[in-house]
Each structure stands twice: as C-alpha cells, then as structure tokens.
Amino acid sequence: MNPELVQVIAENGAPSTHRPPQVAEKALLELYRVMVLTRMLDDRAILLQRQGRIGFYVPSTGQEGSHVGAAFALGERDWVYPSYRDPGVALLRGVPLVELLHQCYGTAQDNTRGRQMPVHYSFRKANLVSISSPIATQIVQAAGTAMAMKIRKEPNVALTFFGDGATSANDFHTGMNFAGVFAAPCIFVCENNGWAISVPLEGQTASPTIAAKAEAYGMPGVRVDGNDVLAVYSATKQAVERARAGHGPTLIEAVTFRMGPHSSSDDPKRYRDPALCEAWRKKDPIERFRHHLERRELLTPRRDAEIRAACQAEIDAAILEAEKAGPPAVGTLFDDVFSERTPQLVEQCDALRDALRRGVVSQGHQGAFPL
Amino acid sequence: MPVMTMVQAINDALRLEMRRDDRVVVLGEDVGLNGGVFRCTEGLFQEFGGDRVLDTPLAESGIIGTAIGMALYGLVPVPEIQFSDFIYPAFDQIVSEAAKLRYRSGAEFTVPMTIRTPVGGGIRGGHYHSQSPETYFTHTPGLKVVVPSSPSDAKGLLLASIRDPDPVLFLEPKAIYRAPKEEVAEGDFTVPLGKARIVRGGRDVTLIAWGAMVDRCQKAAEQCAQEDLDCEVIDVRTLVPLDEATILESVKKTGRVVIVYEAPRTSGFGGEISAILAEKVIEYLEAPIVRVTGFDTPFPYTLESVYLPEPGRIREAVQQVARF
Numbered sequence: 300m301n302p303e304l305v306q307v308i309a310e311n312g313a314p315s316t317h318r319p320p321q322v323a324e325k326a327l328l329e330l331y332r333v334m335v336l337t338r339m340l341d342d343r344a345i346l347l348q349r350q351g352r353i354g355f356y357v358p359s360t361g362q363e364g365s366h367v368g369a370a371f372a373l374g375e376r377d378w379v380y381p382s383y384r385d386p387g388v389a390l391l392r393g394v395p396l397v398e399l400l401h402q403c404y405g406t407a408q409d410n411t412r413g414r415q416m417p418v419h420y421s422f423r424k425a426n427l428v429s430i431s432s433p434i435a436t437q438i439v440q441a442a443g444t445a446m447a448m449k450i451r452k453e454p455n456v457a458l459t460f461f462g463d464g465a466t467s468a469n470d471f472h473t474g475m476n477f478a479g480v481f482a483a484p485c486i487f488v489c490e491n492n493g494w495a496i497s498v499p500l501e502g503q504t505a506s507p508t509i510a511a512k513a514e515a516y517g518m519p520g521v522r523v524d525g526n527d528v529l530a531v532y533s534a535t536k537q538a539v540e541r542a543r544a545g546h547g548p549t550l551i552e553a554v555t556f557r558m559g560p561h562s563s564s565d566d567p568k569r570y571r572d573p574a575l576c577e578a579w580r581k582k583d584p585i586e587r588f589r590h591h592l593e594r595r596e597l598l599t600p601r602r603d604a605e606i607r608a609a610c611q612a613e614i615d616a617a618i619l620e621a622e623k624a625g626p627p628a629v630g631t632l633f634d635d636v637f638s639e640r641t642p643q644l645v646e647q648c649d650a651l652r653d654a655l656r657r658g659v660v661s662q663g664h665q666g667a668f669p670l
Numbered sequence: 671m672p673v674m675t676m677v678q679a680i681n682d683a684l685r686l687e688m689r690r691d692d693r694v695v696v697l698g699e700d701v702g703l704n705g706g707v708f709r710c711t712e713g714l715f716q717e718f719g720g721d722r723v724l725d726t727p728l729a730e731s732g733i734i735g736t737a738i739g740m741a742l743y744g745l746v747p748v749p750e751i752q753f754s755d756f757i758y759p760a761f762d763q764i765v766s767e768a769a770k771l772r773y774r775s776g777a778e779f780t781v782p783m784t785i786r787t788p789v790g791g792g793i794r795g796g797h798y799h800s801q802s803p804e805t806y807f808t809h810t811p812g813l814k815v816v817v818p819s820s821p822s823d824a825k826g827l828l829l830a831s832i833r834d835p836d837p838v839l840f841l842e843p844k845a846i847y848r849a850p851k852e853e854v855a856e857g858d859f860t861v862p863l864g865k866a867r868i869v870r871g872g873r874d875v876t877l878i879a880w881g882a883m884v885d886r887c888q889k890a891a892e893q894c895a896q897e898d899l900d901c902e903v904i905d906v907r908t909l910v911p912l913d914e915a916t917i918l919e920s921v922k923k924t925g926r927v928v929i930v931y932e933a934p935r936t937s938g939f940g941g942e943i944s945a946i947l948a949e950k951v952i953e954y955l956e957a958p959i960v961r962v963t964g965f966d967t968p969f970p971y972t973l974e975s976v977y978l979p980e981p982g983r984i985r986e987a988v989q990q991v992a993r994f
Contacts, residue, residue: 378743411776423778428742431774433766439732440767443739450695450721450745457739469759473732480727635777636811638835641864641911 302510302522307529310582312590320533324597330371334363334585336610337387343614348563353403357418359384361558364584365490366460367391368531372539378426378444380437380459383418392425397617406624413627435465438474445483456542458486464495467503479516484542487550492557497570513550525553526584671853676846679821679854680710683828688718697724698733698750707752708847734760738768741781751787755798768837769812784831784838790882790932791978792845796971802933807839808909814838815909819884822854826861843882866913872902875988876920879930880906887930890984899992909939918951925956926991930979935963957994960987
C-alpha cells in the first residue's frame with residue numbers, strides 16, 4: 300500500500316539506498332545541462348513577465364529532476380503528454396530554446412501561431428503533444444495513444460505528466476482504468492509537488508500516497524524522490540521497459556516541491572509558510588545532481604560555469620530573436636479551426652480585414668493576464 | 671438497390687470503411703460482441719476482431735479521450751456514445767480537446783474522429799434517452815455537427831464524416847433508426863458535409879429542419895398541399911458547417927419561414943438560423959419567422975408526443991406565416 304521512496308542520490312549528493320543507473324558520461328552531462336537551462340529559463344521568464352514583455356509564465360523551479368529525469372527514459376519514437384510545468388521535456392527532446400521563446404511571446408514564428416498562453420507548448424517533431432490548461436485531460440489521451448501503439452503492434456510507449464491535483468480529476472481515474480484494462484504501454488508520472496495552487500496534498504486525497512492508487516487499477520505504483528533525477532530516471536526506465544515488453548502501464552509518483560508560485564499571477568505567501576520552501580531548498584534537484592557529478596569527477600566548478608554561461612548566452616539570443624519577430628498576421632486567427640475555412644469563417648475574416656482597413660478595429664497590445 | 675433501415679445503412683457504412691481503411695477503429699460501450707444496443711455495430715467485432723472493435727469500460731470521457739489519443743497517433747477512431755444524453759462526462763474532451771487541438775497546435779496535431787451517438791425523442795425514453803443536445807456542440811468552433819434524416823443520407827454522410835480530417839459529431843435520430851426504410855446504394859458513396867438538401871421544392875413557405883423533424887415537415891407539407899399551400903422543405907443535414915446559401919436562396923423565393931427542431935426552444939439552433947435570416951434577407955421576409963420546437967422543459971416521459979413538434983403544430987405554423 301505504501302511503497303518505499305526510491306533514492307539514488309542522497310540530499311548531500313552522496314550515494315543513497317539504490318545504485319545509480321548505467322548512463323554514459325556525456326548523457327549525464329546533457330541531462331545536467333538541460334536541467335540548468337530549464338532553471339535559468341524559469342528565472343529569466345519570470346523577470347520577462349514582471350517587465351511586461353511576456354503575458355504570463357508557469358515556473359517549474361524545483362521540479363527539474365522529476366520531469367527531465369522521467370523524459371530521459373524515453374526514446375525518440377515514444378510520445379509524451381506533458382502538463383504545463385514540464386518545459387525541460389521539450390528541451391531534452393531537442394527542441395531549440397528559441398522555439399519555446401517564440402511560443403511565450405506568441406510571435407509570427409511560434410509554431411502554434413500565438414494561440415495559447417505562454418508555456419502551452421506543442422512540438423510534433425518531438426512527439427510532444429499540445430499542452431492544455433484543463434487539468435488531467437491529457438491522461439486519458441496518453442492512454443489512448445498507448446492503446447493505438449498496441450493496436451498497431453509498434454514497440455513505442457506514451458508517457459504523461461500531471462500534478463497531484465490532477466489525481467482528483469475524473470480523467471486521472473478514467474485514464475488509469477483504460478490503460479489498466481487494455482494493458483496499454485503507458486507511463487503515468489505524477490509530479491507530486493505538494494500543492495494544487497493553494498490546496499495541499501491532504502486536501503486532495505486521503506490515500507497514504509499517490510503511488511498507492513495504482514493498486515486499484517491493476518498496475519504497479521512506484522514512489523521516487525522526485526528531486527533525485529537519477530532515481531526518477533531509473534524508475535521510469537523500468538516502467539518503459541515493462542511497457543515495451545507488453546506488460547502494461549505503471550504509475551510513478553515523483554515526490555517533489557513547487558519552489559515558486561503556481562504561476563506568475565499567484566502569491567504563495569497567502570497560503571503556505573515560506574519556511575517550507577527553505578527546507579526544500581536544501582533538496583534542490585540541480586544542486587544535488589551537481590554534487591553527485593562532482594563526486595564522480597564528471598563535473599568541475601569550471602565546467603559548470605561554462606555550461607551556465609552557454610545557457611545564458613542561448614537564452615539571451617533566443618529572447619532577442621523572439622522580440623524581433625512580431626505578432627502573427629490577423630488572418631491566421633481564422634486558420635486551423637478546421638482543415639479548411641467554412642463559409643462562415645471566410646465571411647468573418649473578410650469583415651474583420653475590412654474593419655481593420657477602415658481603422659474601426661486596432662491591433663492593440665496584448666497586455667498581461669490579470670488573474 | 672437494397673432497401674435498408676438507418677441502422678443497417680450505418681452498419682453498412684462502418685463495415686465498408688473498416689474494410690477500406692485499416693486505420694478505422696470502433697470503440698464504445700457494448701459495441702463489440704453485442705453489436706451495440708441499437709445494433710449499429712452488428713457483426714463488426716466478428717469480422718475485424720478486438721483490436722479494431724473495442725468494448726470499453728463504462729466511461730464516456732474515457733471513450734472520447736482515448737479516441738483522441740488514437741487519432742493523434744494516426745488511427746481514425748469512430749467512438750460511439752450509447753445515448754447522447756450520456757455524452758456530458760465527455761464534454762470536456764470534446765469541447766476543450768478534440769475541437770481545439772488543430773487550432774492550438776498550429777495544425778501539427780489533428781483529430782480525425784467521428785463520434786456517433788443517438789439523439790432525439792420518440793421512443794418513450796424519458797429525460798435520459800431522448801434529448802437533442804446539438805446546440806451545445808454547434809457553439810464550439812472546431813467541431814462539425816452532422817444530423818442525417820434518412821438511411822441513404824446516413825450512409826453517405828457517415829462515410830464523409832469518417833474521411834473528414836476534423837472531429838465530427840454524428841447525431842443519429844433514433845426515432846427513425848428502424849423506419850422509414852429506403853433504397854440505399856451499394857458500395858462506396860459520400861454525401862458532402864456542408865450541403866443542405868431540398869427535400870421537396872415549393873414556392874409559398876420554406877420549412878427548415880434536420881434529423882427526425884424532416885420527415886414530420888414533409889408530412890405537414892403534404893397536408894398543406896391539400897390546402898393549396900406549396901411548401902419547400904430543406905434538410906439542413908450539417909449544422910456545422912452550415913449551408914447558408916441553400917437556405918437563403920429558398921427564403922428569398924418564398925419570403926416565409928418555419929423552422930422546426932425538437933430541442934428546447936431557447937437557444938436552439940433554429941434561433942441561429944433565424945438570426946442569419948434576419949441579418950441577411952430581412953427585406954425578403956413577408957412574415958415573422960416562426961419556430962416550432964420542443965418546450966423549455968426537461969424532456970418528458972408520458973407527455974412525449976405533445977412535447978415533440980407534431981405535424982399538426984407545423985401545419986398551423988405554415989398557415990400562420992402564409993396568412994400573415
């Protein structure tokens with residue numbers, strides 16, 4: 300009922316109860332770089348939001364170990380359904396940083412054409428499915444994609460991320476149940492960060508753990524230290540292998556903490572003790588991994604500084620490019636509703652163009668999300 | 671040509687398309703071994719097996735949510751919701767996900783899925799086996815809404831829907847599932863989405879309807895013909911995309927309009943058609959537009975026949991606009 304917490308790296312970077320997975324040195328450093336880039340993007344994006352340069356942001360600080368670690372266990376042909384707090388997945392799967400910035404700015408070069416709030420990424424080339432705001436809807440879809448993989452007899456898996464709040468939603472239950480019944484190659488990764496905006500975990504569930512819920516759906520439930528990237532990777536790798544071998548889904552609970560606010564519009568001081576953050580700061584996933592890599596002599600302070608400088612330069616360049624791009628053309632408002640515009644959309648587009656031409660409607664500044 | 675019921679025509683279309691395209695899968699409650707509670711999927715499980723005809727757990731959001739995941743991955747799912755009255759647990763997946771994925775992903779992710787579900791009254795089904803929920807869905811950009819009114823149209827429109835690259839809600843009027851029968855062409859044919867059908871030509875009054883109400887309008891038109899009132903009956907066929915041109919052309923000719931739908935009156939799709947007519951052809955109108963509809967009450971059990979638009983009510987509305 301209450302699985303043990305799997306840990307590879309102790310909080311001080313020393314070896315813990317489980318042995319580290321076999322990972323090539325280069326891959327470990329890439330994993331570290333993506334975690335650092337994700338954190339630095341977070342720090343910068345919050346500033347951009349405060350400066351009014353982007354409208355909104357959802358920070359993932361503190362959760363780099365859980366989402367980057369889990370995604371690290373996937374192959375190129377596998378599919379991932381992230382939540383809106385998993386930007387490192389896109390970076391790990393090779394999406395250039397500038398494409399994330401184009402999305403946050405909603406520019407003409409945004410592959411999703413400025414249609415969603417920042418951080419709701421979608422990258423077909425990375426098999427990273429368009430992110431939604433409604434909670435838990437992606438869980439059932441991931442189960443469906445995994446069912447399709449099984450129907451087509453392709454050895455791929457679908458992995459979905461969601462938070463602890465999502466486990467209260469009907470789609471969590473439904474997705475887990477369908478994946479269980481059809482033995483679908485699906486990996487459910489709950490990043491249990493303790494808080495669904497202001498409501499703590501004990502306000503979401505009376506279960507002793509999230510992992511315990513797996514039993515009811517006939518699948519294994521694993522509980523890992525979500526701030527230990529190698530533990531998350533190991534657990535996910537096992538789940539992926541199990542799924543590929545035709546043994547069905549797994550639920551992984553990555554126990555972590557949301558260090559920042561829910562979003563750029565949230566103030567956590569209203570509902571939680573800042574001392575809690577201080578306690579979790581000591582468990583920082585990036586610091587912990589850095590200590591681990593230094594202990595194994597795979598990373599030096601100098602190399603670390605170089606990695607950080609390169610990330611900084613990449614972020615600076617991406618922001619410059621996104622800020623040069625400008626908004627999408629007005630006509631794109633009417634594209635992609637359907638495969639072809641309906642007569643009604645053609646008529647509405649023509650009327651709007653005409654209103655713009657006559658100056659009745661102005662293409663105003665987007666402004667910030669107020670809530 | 672064989673004579674078929676709408677159920678048989680739907681079954682024929684599904685079998686034909688599953689033979690033609692191995693990406694097509696059917697899923698839903700009791701659609702497998704049992705062949706669906708209305709028998710629309712009869713024999714498909716036996717022919718195509720459990721990988722392509724899936725009996726699912728009893729959860730509508732699961733049926734639609736997993737179908738979306740299948741469609742994103744490259745399958746062409748045709749999920750069935752046993753009664754449209756039970757579709758609401760899947761409302762979020764339909765409205766927030768299926769309808770928006772193409773738009774929100776810049777067309778990188780699309781959902782070529784056709785949701786089949788029975789609608790409407792006339793089978794003594796009470797609240798939860800009789801409603802007409804089309805308006806909830808016509809108000810959602812990104813979703814096509816199709817309602818056949820005859821067996822032949824059901825086959826052609828269903829084949830067009832399954833082949834359509836966008837999500838389609840295919841509403842099957844269960845009152846006319848088993849009667850009337852008509853000749854349905856064998857083999858492959860489609861009826862394009864977005865084209866209304868003039869069921870009966872006429873010069874005096876335009877009757878606009880869809881689904882099971884088309885037949886009732888025809889009956890009313892026949893009665894009116896005896897009184898020398900010549901009605902044109904239009905079957906809208908697809909509410910989204912709507913064929914405004916056919917409707918506008920007819921109304922320009924007759925100047926008199928009756929719109930018939932069995933859903934509750936307020937905010938029904940006929941209100942939208944009425945607004946379009948007021949915006950675009952008001953100068954042609956010789957009389958106020960009249961709607962004959964269900965009432966703004968939950969769908970009743972015992973009093974079903976007086977709730978539904980009867981040919982008598984339709985006929986009276988025609989006389990009212992003709993005499994105005």
